[in-house]
Amino acid sequence: MLELDTITAGYDRLDPVVRDFSLRLEAGEAVGLLGPSGCGKSTVARVAALLHRPYRGRVVIDGEPATGWRYGAPRAQRTAFGVVFQQPRMSADPRLPLRDLIAEPLRAGRRAAEAPARVAELAEAVGLTPELLTRRPHEVSDGQLQRACLARALVLRPRWLICDEMTAMLDASTTAALVAVVEEYRRTERAGLLAVSHDRVLLDRWTDRTVHWSETTPAA
Structure with missing residues (x-):
């Protein structure tokens, strides 16, 4: 299980974009996180993948609390995640x-x-x-x-895939092809998936359940 437990995070401690957010994701489960641009979805995705340290709360991976972030995370926890971002040119050397x-x-x-x-x-x-x-x-x-x-x-x-608006810049055929690759990988490896998007139709088709972002009580 991947668990986000009452996460508060952002880039300004006095004004965090995510407050007391909780989410549980079972092995092999696909969960969508739906919300408008700028609401904090990508921050949640980065915290979940151990790429961004929250101000409060904890991330628990297969029963073990995360003890570090980015390259400070234990290798076994860091490599448990595969992450795909929205803009490939920003994440490719x-x-x-x-x-x-x-x-x-x-x-x-x-x-x-x-x-x-x-x-x-x-x-x-x-x-x-x-x-x-x-x-x-x-x-x-x-x-x-x-x-x-x-x-x-x-x-x-x-064991865990984080797809943060992975298909936002892609045409329909490429979107379908990449979603199919992720689904085949999930089926064969029993990997969990957190798919972040503002596209309700995509998430309804792709995931087992969708968490709808709420600015007041962003918890699931």
Whole structure:
């Protein structure tokens, strides 16, 4: 289980954007977080993925409270998450060809020997050809780059996926393709999914249940 317990977070301690937010996500479950832009959904997603330290509250991962954030988190907790953000160009190193972009987490964890087979497997799953893998981010479309970012998020076989407006910048066909990849991964690995979006129709189709953001009592 992934649990957010009365989280208060933001970028100004005197005026946090998230106040006393709670959420539970079971292994294998898909939960949507629905709300308008600017309400704090992305902050919740970053706290859940151990990328942003809350002012108050705690994150509990498979029964163990989080004890650190970003690179200060224990490796076992940090690598339990795969994260895909809304803007792939903001989260991709422009110097790396897509092949190296996908393999980056393996190399950071001294598992480079696994990279060729794992990258080839995921590239096929997300719809990237061998030729596209040789290109850098500026040489591919947003959709192609987001496919690579999803592959990177899956490369370590995470137990929890955080998709923060993953499809907001994509056309309908690319959206459908990437959602299908996530669903296949969830089915085979029994991974939990937190999908953040302002698109009610997408979340109703994609997730098992949807949490509707409320500024007064943002809890589920």
